[in-house]
Every structure is written in structure tokens, then in C-alpha cells.
Amino acid sequence: MSAKIANTEFEVIQGDITLLETDAIVNPANTFLMHTGGLAAAIVKRGGMIIQQESKKIGNVQTGSAVITTGGNMKTKHVIHAVGPRYKDGKSGEPEKLASAVSNALKVAEVKKLKSIAIPAVSSGIFGYPVEESARIIVDTTIEYFNEKKKAKEETTIEKVVFCLLDENTTSIFKKVLESSLKGNKK
Secondary structure (H helix, E strand, O other): OEEEEOOEEEEEEEOOHHHOOOOEEEEEEOOOOOOOOHHHHHHHHHHOHHHHHHHHHHOOOOOOOEEEEEOOOOOOOEEEEEEOOOOOOOOOOHHHHHHHHHHHHHHHHHHOOOOEEEEOOOOOOOOOOOHHHHHHHHHHHHHHHHHHHHHOOOOOOOOEEEEEEOOHHHHHHHHHHHHHHHHHOOO
């Protein structure tokens, strides 16, 4: 499934994000940028310790923020480490922090003038965010980001956003949310 807003295409795929050839992939990182579990560990395993070494030089990052390192040995050139929230009850600022992490990841990609970015289900793994809720926030934040650019007649360097999910269920949820979000945002 794919769609467009201005010159930016959106796609949902099932696969291993560490194998993609996008300019950047998003790593759902922790505040310490210690990539020891979940997708973060898989990224370091595939890309090499250079990613962890560069992350250590950056140091701690606030929840809701994003920073960038190289992609190491992966096909992707960069890893954008987006620090999403740990899920408590959905009423402790988690939606705002998750939206901020996604928005900041897109801003980092823009600053670096990247053309493509792959985004996973940030915070829904080890951090326990319910997939349906995280999908809605991640997709809506992304669509809103590009709608705002279009509305302000601002150019974007990002030509492609890939929501890359590991399993069939999460992929299906993201497809439904993207379709719904795009229908709701047609103006």
C-alpha cells in the first residue's frame, strides 16, 4: 500500500528494517542510547559496533528527541535514534512524547537533506506501547508533518517514508491506520 502527499510517497511494508536501502532507518532508542535489546540490538548487530560507539559519544538523549549516527555496515547511510516513551497508562504524556520522537526524527532527516526514511513501530516493542495506539500516533504525526509542509508551501527533501514492520499483524494495523489517516486528511 502506498500513497502521496505533495512529492512524498508513503508505503507500509513487512520486513527487516536493517536490510533496507533507505537513506535512514529509525531506531526506537532508549535515553542512554545503549543498544542492547530489541530492534536497537539488531541494528548494532547488523551495522556494527561503530553505531554504538557513535551513540556513546552523543550521550543521553531526552524522551521525545532524535539524534543521528551513521549506518555502519548496513545498506542505509544513517540511523536516526528516536527516543520514544515507555508505556505506563497512556495518560502520562506518552502520546505527546511518541509524537515528538517521530516528528523530531523527520526533522533530523530534513536537516541532513535525506530523501528516504524507514520508520518502525517505535515504543511498541520492549517499551510496551499498544501497537494500535502507537501506529495511530506514528502515522498521524508523519502525515501531519508533511501536510503542514504542503500547507506552508515548504519544500521537503524527504521523497519516501516507509513504515517497516516485522510481523504480519503490525503491518496490517499500520496499513489500516495509514489508509484511514490519509482519508481523514484529504482537504
